[in-house]
Amino acid sequence: MPEKLINDLIAGNLKKPETGESIKIPIRKILIGSGVIKQILSLLSELNFPKRISIISDDNTHLAAGAEIERMLCKDYEVSSVVLPPDLQPDERNIELLHAYTSASEAYIAVGGGTISDIVKYNSFQQKKPYICFPTCPSVNGFTSSTSSLIISGYKKSVQATLPKAIIADTDILVQAPERLIITGLGDCMARPTAQADMLLSHHILGTAYNKYLFDIQNDYEKELFENVNLLAKRSFTAIENLMSLLLVSGLSMHISGSSQTASGSEHLIAHYMEMMFDGKYPHIYHGEQIAVTSITAAKIQESLLAKELIEIKPIYYQEKPILKKFGEKLGKRFLDEVIKKNITEENAGKLNQKFKENWKDIRQQILDIHISSEKLEEIIKSIKGPFTYKHLTWEHKDYDEAINQCALTRDRFTFLDLAMIVRQN
Template sequence: MAARILDRLLAGTLPDPDGGPPLQVDTKSVVIARSLAGSEGELVRALGLGRTLALVSDETTHAVLGDRVERALTGRDKLISIVLPARPHPDYATVERLRAATESADALIAVGSGTINDLCKYASALDKKPYVVFGTAPSMNGYVSVNAAITVGGLKKSLTAHAPVGVFLDIGVLAAAPPRMIRSGLGDSLCRPTAQADWLLAHLLFDQPYREMPFTLLAEDEGDLFAQSDALMAGDHAAMEGLVRTLLLSGFGTAICGSSQPASQGEHLISHYADMMGGHDVPLSFHGEQIGVTTLTTARLQEAMLSAPTPVLSAETSDEADVIRTFGPELGPSCWKEFAQKRLAGEKLDAANHRIATRWPHVVERISKIVVPAGELDAVLARAGAPRAPRELSWTRSFYEAAVRGARLIRNRYTFLDLAANAGALDRLLPAII
């Protein structure tokens, strides 16, 4: 059933659960196979991408799959091979270097996962060129999204890009990826309940747009994926296919919405804070590993707020000086510009308190129906041997507490982090949710 949902989505025949015409996506071809060996060239050529193709990988992904794809394309295509250093930086400077190196290409072929995909996605979008991606790890849900996570001036941003024309995923290659990268994809999938709860909260309190569609796409696979996280790590190909579909359908959900909101809320803001403020002395961790940990914190916070008495919100105390003091003179102004848009004061605060006073039982009922208990989410990660606590990411408790407090200042998304802070409960709850 879940595979048919993906097929119908690509064919443009899947009904929109929110009403309106059938759902449409820009990606034309998705191939998930136990092996793609020998078919790589035809998969690319069938899309008619042009006469000159630029194949982009890094030192690691070139050895894993890039060399194989390159050999499959050599002879019938004019190919520019670009092999970036291992673990390239997803920043604007790297994007500009990539654009210069692919100037003569008609299209880009990304061979990699998160960083390589985002670099090619954004560079090709700026140059109005199509791109396809051969995935090398099931590490994130961004393969088919229309946003790219690019660092600009030290601030990690979700920049508008475009979807790949084709996505090609070899289950054998993905199952052989480093275990941490598989756990990362699982962690990135774990946040569906917390992201949906945060997004629905903003809708119920402030009438912000909200859709059920992204979560309907995921419903078929989520239960099995969460229940089989140990099988996933043991190399079970059926479990890997479930993870791959979940990651793709999550990305398609954000692409259809035109926003990352269905998959990125408070849990991602905590991760973004850690990326921005962690410094070079904090060991690198994969994005999805971080999201697994921050999702548990967010789920515990949501449970605490939903089970507490009706909250009464106070006027926001954090001002521009606080935000700039937290993030510094370079990042602070951008954060303040975002945070100021959701800052509660005056009539906006009065309206929020009135809505809560008159409708809080309804809010609790609606959100309680779509969350997964924090204990169950913790068990999913435990069975997979994934990080579950900040210390397992080499984050000190004091740093993580600062991240949970400061995360909401980064972006104009009202989440349970804001609700708890505005209700004067966030500091009190910190010991129980971390």
């Protein structure tokens, strides 16, 4: 069933429930399984891929797969390998260097994890050249998202990029990924329940879009993964394939929706705040490791609010002066432009409170139906010895507490963190 769902997505056989339109994605092929690296030559022929190709990897992923791909293609294609350092930062300098190294190429093959994927897909978008994605670890859901997470002017930003023409995920290679990268992939998947709860809450409060089917397409993969998570530690081929499949479908849900909200809510806001405001203070932490911890925190916050029999909110008007004082002129103005979209007037607060009086029980139940408890999330990540508290990431309590309480000021996205700020205490 899981493989059929991915094939149906690619073929355009699935429809949007609200319009009946076929869901269309530009990826023409996704190959997942043992030994699928051997199909790369026939795949390139099927795609009518250009002849001059740059294979982009790092020192580790070149050994894992890049060198073998080069060997397989060198007779039929004009291939060059660009091997980058493993600690590469996806910043402007490295993007420019990659462009210089690959300027003579007509197409790319990205061999590696999230960072390699991000810089190649952005380069592909800028240069209007096609690429194929060859993940060597099941670490992020960004392989199938049409954005890149890059460091621009010193700050991490999500920028427009493009999807690959095809994805080849060979489980023979994926099962050999470092344990920490498997943990980070699982951590990234833990955001779905908190992100969905945030999106549904925003729909009820601000009337923003909420498309349940974008989460439903992830259900079978997620259920299988979470129920058999102990098999990841044993490097079960089936478990690794299912993790990779869930990451790919999660990324596709973002592409289909045109927003990262289907996989990114309050848990990502907390993590992004820690990265942005305390950059350089802490040792390198993989994105999914952060999300494992922040998803548990976000779930606890959601649970505390969902435990209330009735809620009443107060109006909120975000003011320029305190935001600029807190974040400085440059960041403060950027955040202010975002957060004022969440202002709630006295009149609107009154309307919402009336709605809560009439419908809070139903709203709460809808959210509880899609919720996974913080205890369960903690149990899931513990089962493969992943991080489940900020202490495991070496974060200081005061910094983490600041992130929880201030990160809602950085985006226009309404989450349970916003609700916690405006709910009246009994």
